[in-house]
Each structure stands twice: as C-alpha cells, then as structure tokens.
Amino acid sequence: MPRETVIARNAGRNGGCLSQLQSELFDRGGPVHEPDPEAEAFTLATTAQARRAQGVTFTPPWLVERMLQRAAALGEFDTVVDAGAGSGRFSLAAAARFPRAQVLAVEANEVLAAGLRAKLHRLGLAQRVEVLTGDYRALSLPLRGRTLFVGNPPYVRHHDIAEDWKRWYGQGMAALGIAASQLAGLHAHFMLRSRQLMRPGDVLCIVTAAEWLDNGYGSALRHLWTADGAHGLRRLWLAAADEPVFPDALVSAVVVECGGVPDDRVGLGRIVARGFAPTRELARAELRAAPRWSALCQPGMGAPASGIELGELFRVTRGQVTGMNEAWILPADAPAALHALGVPAVTRAREIIDGTVLEADARARLRQVIDLPVDLEGLAHEQRAAADEWVAHARRLGADRSYVARQRKAWYAVGMREPPAAFVSYMGRRPPVFRPNPQRVSYLNIAHGLYPRLPLGTAALRRILDHLNRQTGIYSGRVYGGGLAKFEPGDVARLRLPDTAWSGVA
Numbered sequence: 001m002p003r004e005t006v007i008a009r010n011a012g013r014n015g016g017c018l019s020q021l022q023s024e025l026f027d028r029g030g031p032v033h034e035p036d037p038e039a040e041a042f043t044l045a046t047t048a049q050a051r052r053a054q055g056v057t058f059t060p061p062w063l064v065e066r067m068l069q070r071a072a073a074l075g076e077f078d079t080v081v082d083a084g085a086g087s088g089r090f091s092l093a094a095a096a097r098f099p100r101a102q103v104l105a106v107e108a109n110e111v112l113a114a115g116l117r118a119k120l121h122r123l124g125l126a127q128r129v130e131v132l133t134g135d136y137r138a139l140s141l142p143l144r145g146r147t148l149f150v151g152n153p154p155y156v157r158h159h160d161i162a163e164d165w166k167r168w169y170g171q172g173m174a175a176l177g178i179a180a181s182q183l184a185g186l187h188a189h190f191m192l193r194s195r196q197l198m199r200p201g202d203v204l205c206i207v208t209a210a211e212w213l214d215n216g217y218g219s220a221l222r223h224l225w226t227a228d229g230a231h232g233l234r235r236l237w238l239a240a241a242d243e244p245v246f247p248d249a250l251v252s253a254v255v256v257e258c259g260g261v262p263d264d265r266v267g268l269g270r271i272v273a274r275g276f277a278p279t280r281e282l283a284r285a286e287l288r289a290a291p292r293w294s295a296l297c298q299p300g301m302g303a304p305a306s307g308i309e310l311g312e313l314f315r316v317t318r319g320q321v322t323g324m325n326e327a328w329i330l331p332a333d334a335p336a337a338l339h340a341l342g343v344p345a346v347t348r349a350r351e352i353i354d355g356t357v358l359e360a361d362a363r364a365r366l367r368q369v370i371d372l373p374v375d376l377e378g379l380a381h382e383q384r385a386a387a388d389e390w391v392a393h394a395r396r397l398g399a400d401r402s403y404v405a406r407q408r409k410a411w412y413a414v415g416m417r418e419p420p421a422a423f424v425s426y427m428g429r430r431p432p433v434f435r436p437n438p439q440r441v442s443y444l445n446i447a448h449g450l451y452p453r454l455p456l457g458t459a460a461l462r463r464i465l466d467h468l469n470r471q472t473g474i475y476s477g478r479v480y481g482g483g484l485a486k487f488e489p490g491d492v493a494r495l496r497l498p499d500t501a502w503s504g505v506a
C-alpha cells in the first residue's frame with residue numbers, strides 16, 4: 001500500500017448531543033433544509049476546475065436523506081463510515097439517524113476537514129462524529145461492530161491518478177480474483193477500499209458516477225459487487241436522464257446498495273422525482289452475466305435477448321477525422337478545380353437528423369471535403385495547380401501540424417470513407433437517428449457509417465432502419481449527465497433486431 005497517511009483526529013470531547021442535532025435537523029422536516037455554510041464557503045473560494053480535480057461535489061440533501069432511509073431499513077449500525085465526507089452532509093444526517101453509532105468522517109482536503117470539525121464542535125457532536133484527515137485508501141479505520149459505508153466518493157478520472165495508486169487498485173482487485181483496468185477513476189478505488197473493509201453483515205450505500213455500469217473499466221466493479229452474496233449488490237438506482245442528480249456533473253449518478261442479509265436477487269430501478277422507483281428484479285447471476293447494466297434499469301428494456309445483433313448484418317465504422325475541418329471542408333466559393341478534388345460528405349449531424357442526406361440534391365447541398373491522393377504527381381495539370389495552392393493554404397493554417405495529420409502517410413491525404421449504405425448519428429440529447437444514404441455521400445466523424453455484410457435491397461434496409469429509429473432509446477448507449485447520450489460503434493453493433501425486422505434479408 002502506498003505511503004501511510006497520518007490520521008488527524010478531532011480533539012473535541014464535549015459529547016454528542018443528539019437531541020440538539022435532531023431538533024436542528026429534523027424539526028424542519030429533515031436535514032434537507034439545513035444550510036451548509038462550509039460547502040458554500042468552499043464553493044465560493046475554489047474554482048469548478050479545482051473542485052473537479054479533487055472530486056468535490058456536494059450531494060443534494062434530499063438524496064442524502066433518501067439514502068439514509070434505505071440504510072436504516074437494513075437495521076442498526078455501530079459504526080458509520082463517510083468516505084470523502086466533504087462538509088459532512090452524510091456524517092451529520094447519519095449521526096442523527098443512527099443514535100448508537102460512531103461516525104467516521106474521512107476527508108483528504110484539510111480545509112473541508114477543518115470546517116467539518118468546527119461545525120461538529122458548534123453542534124456539540126465532536127464525540128459522535130470523528131474526522132479523520134487523510135486518504136481513504138490508506139487509512140486504517142477504527143471499525144467497531146456492524147458498519148455502514150455511506151457517502152459520495154470523489155469522482156476523479158484516471159488521468160489524474162498516480163501510477164502507484166493505479167498499481168494498488170490492480171493488485172487489490174487481483175487479490176479478489178478480478179482483473180482490473182488502469183482506466184478506473186478514484187470512485188472505483190473508493191469502492192474497492194470499502195469492499196476490502198466490509199465484513200459480512202455490513203452495508204454499503206453510496207451515490208457515484210454511473211459510467212461503470214456499462215464501460216470497460218466498470219467490468220471489474222460489476223464483478224466486485226456480484227461476486228458473492230455476503231457483500232453483494234442488493235439494489236441499484238440510476239438517475240433518470242432528464243433529472244440529473246448533480247446538474248453540473250458530466251456523468252449520470254447511480255445509488256448502489258450492497259451487503260446486509262445475503263440475497264440472491266438484485267433490484268434495479270431509477271431515481272425519479274427525488275425518489276427511488278423500482279424497475280425490475282434479476283437473479284444476481286443473471287445480472288453478473290449482463291454486459292451492460294444501465295439499460296436494465298429502464299422500464300420496458302432489458303427484455304431477454306432475441307433476434308440478432310446489428311453488427312451481424314453491418315460493419316459499423318466511425319467517420320473520418322480530418323484533424324482540422326476548417327482546412328479540409330471547402331467553402332462554397334472555392335475554385336471549381338478544387339471542388340473537383342473534394343467529395344460531398346456529411347459534416348454536421350443535423351444533415352442526418354433533418355434528412356438532408358435523403359434529398360435528391362444532397363450531393364450539391366452538402367459540403368465538400370478535400371480528398372487528395374498521397375501521390376500528387378498523378379493529378380492532371382489544372383488539378384495539380386489547385387492542389388498545390390490548397391496545400392500551401394492548409395499549411396498556413398497549421399493543418400500539417402495536427403496530431404492526426406502527422407500520423408498519415410501524407411499529411412494532406414485524409415482518405416475519405418467509401419459511402420456507407422446508411423448513417424447513424426451517435427451523440428445528442430436524443431436517441432440516435434438512422435438514415436439510408438441514397439445519394440452515396442461520404443462522412444466525417446459526426447456520424448457512424450453502416451456497411452452491409454450481405455447483399456441488402458433498399459426495402460430491407462429501410463425496414464431495418466425504420467425499426468431502429470422507432471425502438472432505439474438513449475439507454476442503449478452511454479448516457480452522461482443531463483441526458484447526453486453517446487453511441488460508440490460497438491454500442492450500435494450490439495443493438496438487437498427482432499426477427500421480424502430482418503428476416504428474409506439474407
């Protein structure tokens with residue numbers, strides 16, 4: 001384990017006063033209405049960027065309350081661990097809700113830890129809630145009796161995590177028999193640390209970024225929480241896309257509840273209207289086998305797989321990246337000789353969404369992307385002159401220096417894709433849109449192209465695309481905070497087509 005962190009404990013010894021706290025918090029309808037000057041002061045004194053780098057996001061009090069209600073339904077606790085305690089929202093609410101428990105508030109940021117200590121003294125709770133300053137992954141905690149792990153672990157992406165901590169994570173997961181990716185963020189490290197500290201009967205209830213439900217590094221966490229019944233996942237609620245829990249965060253939130261009494265069933269649901277709405281129950285083994293979980297939290301989705309995957313019928317390919325669209329996309333008034341070196345291409349997602357690609361005059365309406373060969377020697381005299389002029393102009397813009405351009409055989413030769421049979425838009429606050437490509441145009445990386453693996457007639461293609469437009473919801477992709485959905489080519493390839501949509505095609 002990396003460097004052991006010094007534990008600084010709060011020195012307050014003036015005794016926890018539950019009745020005072022209860023009257024301060026609950027008399028006004030629960031901690032939801034409690035002001036939080038420490039969080040407000042910290043937010044004013046720091047930039048959003050600095051807070052993001054340290055993973056500081058304050059949990060809305062209504063969610064703190066809902067989560068503690070859930071935990072309380074699972075019995076009493078002797079110890080409550082609030083890892084990444086911030087201004088102490090979970091710690092204070094837990095002290096009020098579990099009068100017998102000792103609360104351990106772990107916080108790495110010394111300013112927040114000091115603010116929390118001062119607040120505890122003010123409330124007469126310094127003995128009930130102990131503040132431990134340090135790194136949750138390194139601290140050894142004085143755990144006593146049945147423990148609840150509650151809170152909102154910091155979300156810090158792997159780019160900002162030190163190599164030795166990545167190694168710690170890999171080794172810790174390996175000790176549990178799980179292969180882990182180096183791309184996991186700090187919230188994943190916190191989950192591992194909590195799992196290491198949990199004993200049978202302990203409960204974990206946390207809110208965290210939801211991307212691990214579906215992505216590559218999340219596979220280790222999905223295994224971690226479905227490996228055994230004693231520490232296993234009990235319930236999971238994903239924030240509805242149109243109701244983000246953390247409005248300023250770039251990711252969706254999920255509340256995870258694990259441990260307690262062993263149970264083979266897992267309840268999945270959504271966070272809707274500030275409450276938890278169940279969607280379905282699955283056997284743990286069934287959930288463990290599912291490659292992606294967020295779709296399973298949606299009503300009406302996650303039905304048993306039937307039919308075939310789209311990827312069996314089509315190759316799904318990203319559009320081409322120029323490295324500098326400003327240089328490669330020709331202005332309408334470019335000389336005709338230069339237009340002769342371009343190909344009409346979809347360069348904006350809206351040309352797919354609004355149906356421009358379907359129009360008879362699409363080739364004239366779409367913009368042209370210059371598509372020079374590697375060897376300019378073979379060009380006819382007039383084209384060669386136009387190409388040389390464009391190359392000089394693009395150089396002046398710095399187009400030859402972009403990372404992408406430098407990876408090419410000749411920096412100017414983009415290599416536009418062959419026209420695909422159909423396009424799919426892949427990013428937006430809406431489901432993807434599928435369109436055929438009757439005018440046979442090319443495309444940049446604002447869309448994916450679908451290339452049939454088998455001969456496919458126009459009517460059959462339309463039938464498949466119509467079905468996809470009707471049936472594909474945003475949860476078949478990756479949904480980020482505020483309902484922004486992204487579909488990687490693999491997500492599109494995994495969309496399922498029922499037999500009625502494709503039979504007779506081959």
Ligand SMILES: C[S@@+](CC[C@H](N)C(=O)[O-])C[C@H]1O[C@@H](n2cnc3c(N)ncnc32)[C@H](O)[C@@H]1O
Binds near residue numbers: 085
């Ligand atoms: C998402 S915030 C949650 C704050 C608070 N629990 C709440 O829900 O309002 C995560 C907290 O973890 C703290 N933190 C970041 N890295 C940490 C680490 N390695 N060990 C302990 N705390 C850490 C941050 O300073 C931040 O206060």
